[in-house]
Amino acid sequence: MMEFEWREKTIVQNKVNREDIELLAPAGNWDSLKAAVANGADAVYFGVEKFNARARAANFTMAELPEIMAYLHMYGVKGFLTFNILIFEQELEDARTLIEACIDAGVDAVIVQDLGLVKLIREISPDFPIHGSTQMTITSPEAVEFTKPFQLERVVLGRENSLKEIKAIGQKAKLPMEVFVHGALCVSYSGQCLTSEMWGGRSANRGECAQACRLPYDLIVDGQKQEMGNIAYLLSPKDLAAIDLIPELIEAGVTSFKIEGRLKSPEYVANVVSKYRAAIDRYFADQDAAPSAEELRELQQSFSRGFTHGFLKGTNNKTLLDGTFPKSRGVLLGSVKKVLSRSVLVEIDSPLKRGDGIVFDAGDPTVDEEGGRVYDLLVNGKKAEGEVSQGLVEIVMGRRDVRLQRIHAGDRVWKTNDPELNKRLRQSFETDKPYRTFPLAVYVTGKCGDKLQTTWIDLKTNHAVTIQSVEKLQAALKRPLTAALLHEQFGRLGGTLFHLDADQLIVELGEEVILPVSELNRIRRSAIEELTLLRRKPPVYQKHAATPMTVRPVVKPAAQQAQLTVLCRSLEQLEAAAQTDVDLLYADFEFVKQYPEAVKLAHRYGKKIALATMRIHMPDENGVLALIAKSKPDAILVRNTGALYYYLSRRDEINIPLIGDFSLNVSNHKTVELFLQSGLERVTASYDLNIQQMIDLLEQTDSSRLELVIHQHLPMFHTEHCVYCTFLSEGTDHTNCGTPCEKSRISLKDRVGFSHPVRVDTGCRNTVYNAIDQSGAEYLGEFQRLGVGSYRIEFLEEAQDRVKQVIELYRRALRGEINGSHVWRTLKATNQLGVTRGHLTK
Template sequence: MTVKADIRREDIELLAPAGDWDCMRAAVANGADAIFFGVEKFNARARANNFKMAELPEIMKFLHRYGVKGFLTFNILVFEDELRDARELVDACIEAGVDAVIVQDLGLVRMIREMSPDFPIHGSTQMTITSPEAVEFTKPFNLERVVLGRENNLKQIKKIGDQAKLPMEVFVHGALCVSYSGQCLTSEVWGGRSANRGECAQACRLPYDLMVDGVQKPMGDIAYLLSPKDLAAIDIMPELIEAGVTSFKIEGRLKSPEYVANVVSKYRRAIDKYFAGDDSRPTTEEVRELQQSFSRGFTHGFLEGTNNKKLVDGTFPKSRGVYLGRVEKILRDSVVCTIEAPLKRGDGLVFDAGDPTKKEEGGRVYDLRLSGVKLEGEAAQGGRIEIVMGRNDVDLTRLHEGDRVWKTSDPALDKRLRATFETDKPYRTFPVAVTVEGREGSPLRTIWTDVSRGTTVIVESEMPLERAEKRPLGREVLEEQLGRLGGTLFELEQLTVSLEGEVIVPKSELNRIRRTAAMELELLREQPPKYTKLAGGGTLGAAAAGFRDKAPVESPKLTALCRTLEQVKAAIGTDVSMIYADFEFIKQFPEAIAVCREAGKPIALATPRIHMPGENGYHRNILNLKPDAVLVRNTGALYYYLKERAEKPGDWHPQLIGDFSLNVSNHKTVELFREVGLDRITPSYDLNIQQMVDMLRLADTSNLEIVIHQHMPMFHTEHCVYCTFLSEGTDYTNCGRPCEEHRASLQDRIGMNHPVRVDEGCRNTVYNAIEQSGAEYLSEFKELGVPSYRVEFLEENADKVLEVIGLYRAALDGRIGGSEVWRKLKATNQLGVTRGQLIR
């Protein structure tokens, strides 16, 4: 294999997770180039141990000592009352020399740039950056790097890199989210735990029944319809490097230090092999060891393109480890199994009968009995053996012939992995070049250069050199004494000796010089980078002071989002000020526009939630239809429309309305989107009533629109339920389009049916079965100057559309109370209506 000439080893980064100090040490010891970690709050792994803000200086000194970068995860939405704490944390990061913050919230990006023009920011995968246009949108904010969506494939990654020319970070190993990051609202809807706040409840890992046209589809042992396998791209690292990826990210801040040590070491070797010209792929044993640390089964995810059949197994939702085989026979105190992987006494097993919702039998291997297989020591490498389990661990009467057997733990592997970081020795050493100068009567002068950093210290002897009577100071003695760097970060690589005459200095003085030089070089490695800090930057309230005293809205507007032509035809007969058409296929838009034009009703067309490379034709078609407005759902699409507006200033252009999926959750984000050119802005669904009010008090509300009634769009995913379970195909090219003939929904454990809809890009949205209403807060919002309110429909017929619009119109006019709205809707809908994201 030939390494491409334009790819440099020093430009490639292996980025490892650290949920605590042991994980951080494990990552450094096993070859990570950079670490990402979180502190107490403001990160997307609220359940991890995390670090304390006060530890930032110590963390960065430790990492920089070993030449490793440290990135702080700030990858959640920030609410209004948290901005001051967020500013304090950013300030602490700047002072401690954190190498970058990984940010989701564009309002936070704005605040950081007000504080420092050069403090590095990485755009988190929660920004849903999946196209060159989305990268271009970030460039005015001087982001150093973007983390692409896990749904981008190799061709798209290369296209984004070639067009946008910004360093790209890509996930290569670990758990996959079935939903686009930053676009999952399931935990928020069902449990008040927002994925955009680091509190994901993993609803994708739950069992669901597939309902097709209202009838349950028999699925056998497949129940986990939304639970993806785990990403493992170790065997396609060369392709990723040549696609232009510069940072390879390992997921796992909730994982063990042994997991970190294992995965980091394997990917370190894969990267190093590429640059050594070695094109061999990982061995079977390496893959097994990766599976042992954590695996729901491995997949390339979407990196090689969409293959819905390979993404989800469907039979279990949790880590299984290494597959061994199936139970062939059950004896009095053992089971007989033909195993496919090594097994030892002390390893942990689980017996899988095909229903992980029930208690599974498992425990430690007590003994292995020969059954036509040669045992090597205590290990069986393969073949037919008897596995003896501890009687207190496994009830053999609950096992069945045919049960799958998985090796869930390997204590010997864990011990080997722990040894890499549970050591008193330095995790890494670095070469030093030393020059020695001097003459009789002057101090010995030593110049020490840390080769990898280029930093230099000079250490002189505390006494002058004397004439040597017997054994003058020479290269051999100097090499021996100055090279005794064991226990330090350094090793002597080069020694230059320039002594005049035959001179001598005590060996104790050479030892002191060596210790002093090593200590000073280490201190230089620990020095934090210096960033520009702007006086008073990032202050809160001043910019928004003019918006605090707001005039109440006397005549609020009501808009309606429709997903069928029947709904559009019903809504145009009401006093809604605008119709939003959010249809599954763009071919359905012209008829909706014609209906609205005939009725004299303004219409907005909705973009898809996601924007991939090569999808600008969709937006060109929208412009050709000349709607009054476009409901923009991602920054890639927004960049496209803003670019059109800028390049053709004399032409007609639609209004641009930013939807909830832009994740506006504080007044800084409102300001940012207003300044880039949005005409109207929809706040995030993550805000509860107090957080919404806090934002409205500081933001300019004159162009805001709040969604007050909808079926919450929970999962938004590239994984197509229709293709996977209703066709023989693998993607949209060969699935036969069952979505055009059938309606699917996912039935949860309590019997709720959650509709699954597709969009033009064949992505699925799973909607909550229960409508949500914020009607009782309308008077509060009107007092705060919000002029426009939206109701959204999903499957409602014309009569229901008229009823819902009528109730909200009456509430906005003050003819009925807001609580009466959702109570009446509850009375006509047996599933009831929650107040969803607007619960206090």
């Protein structure tokens, strides 16, 4: 169990208002959406049947958008549509249709990954709100600055940012920030995981994550399997839980607290939203009490792989994952002391009662585990009534549920299900009554012979309606209209969204007058109906007239003009490649201190060289970017928008050509245009494109300014989690790990038997590369026909002879001396790992 902490508040209370803070909840279906609203969410994010990063969720339909937004706005809750995937060329028209439907329905914002989609949205509407998804991999002030020309309303920071970094980003970039505070963690940087695409043809950038990080792996160190005991889930993080960090997050400038979970149950949504609602409210009530033990247990009960702060308190590789299981376990009850003839004696330190679900954990979740419902509880041989909180308890299970002979002393016991909790959570949103009501102010005037005038004001929205009586006021002989009588009639608002306090009713009647009670009731019903309709009314955004997508003429260079470039990861590879006829070298080294030597080596052979930035850019890493420029390369391979902004904003002092890499996620011509217009010389197509999608892109853009990677080991996971530090060191991060990555080489062996190399970059981030190198060589003829301007080969651990051989094969294919199929077949014959055609397969 994670140790939670709570510290004294240092913030001045009037520095930030409650209204400035948003609690943002997930909704995968109507029940979850209602659960979020009922339990205090300020905003909800959801997807429709297409274009969202949770393709496996139930999701809504585009036709439901007006109804969804009217329902949310009725309760004063905002609704954000997730559009957080890459968009392929043939999908742009459908994307436009969905954006226009969002504008018409009054969606409060779309959460976007693809910068080409951002460009398209701004062509459709200048003021429709856009949120930059965590899939944009925004982790630095510079990355935020890059988005500002597109008027993004807010950005969702990477889950790898610490509190210190979040504060630095907020202070420098001055844009509202959204941060994940609870739920599942991706081990890979969002927007930078290619594992599902490589292994299963299911792209995480397309909402189809296959959760390869939750699979077991063997740790291979310098070619030998490392014995790990029951540790097998080397990439499976615990779940994020930052409920005790609410004060620090608010003080760091976070304005939106995001809960993960569009695939989770409505009960999970109700549970987590209610707990974080209470924590935020306690903060603004100036209460410093920590979340209670019961609150924490209930959070764990709904879903938990164990809780962690993730990277919010900084990097601690020892606390990020457990390693012994990849799935939700619930609450740890205790451990087995003895197995009896018909029951199990367990020492518990968390509450348990009849009907709860439990599982016995022998340390290997890959095999079937014993578990089921608690049939009876015995304490000191006597049947326990109600809940038992701690101590030795005899657990009697249903005979069909568990085989006692498979349970052993020492096994951990988890409470996996609590029916009473689930019932209470469901009751929170399964009701015919409104989840909350809003205050009204009513102003009443009139005199005898005139009609009664009433003005009703929704004090939360400032909507106002005026309703007058049909009948005229008459002199009262008895029971005249008084403030008390009017409050009695106008305050009958049960079952509506409103309530009327006595001090919010102002009555100005010059004399004693009377009006039938039926007329007062009609006035009240009419006012409430109109105010409710005003709440449901969508906001109005500007929308330009639709213009059809136009096919652009493709600039097609002659075949001999296409460049062959080579990316090397060591000085030895670089020297081998420099001795061939390649047109440009890339250096992508673990240690950037070798970059000046790499430039000198390339120039000694008369070759141009580009130096690669790291794939991630954090607030304190501008020094690395400065060193790259100081090395005076012929170009810079830019891998993130933070680095791109850094160089673009320093054009006067750093006038070096910039090339965009695959990690910028270019998948349609709008994205190509955006990056080329920003100042890149050329861009590299996303690895998410298959051959047909690649052709579609090439036909719609200036293909002479595109680079395609046609040979490589695909970089699958890119993660802040350091496997070297976690399993080969007693340390917690780069400051105390002893740099085992400089002494050993690690790979992760999967269930099929392939060992996937794990390499470290200058920022101590790990990349897990696919064991098998892949080739798109057989499509070279098609690419040449479409005028592709540059082809890249990437090496990982290849020896110098292999480097020269691979380059020569691709050069011959580009000259038309051999066909592409011959290239990959030859490589397959000479490479023991084999070659797959990978992400470029049809």
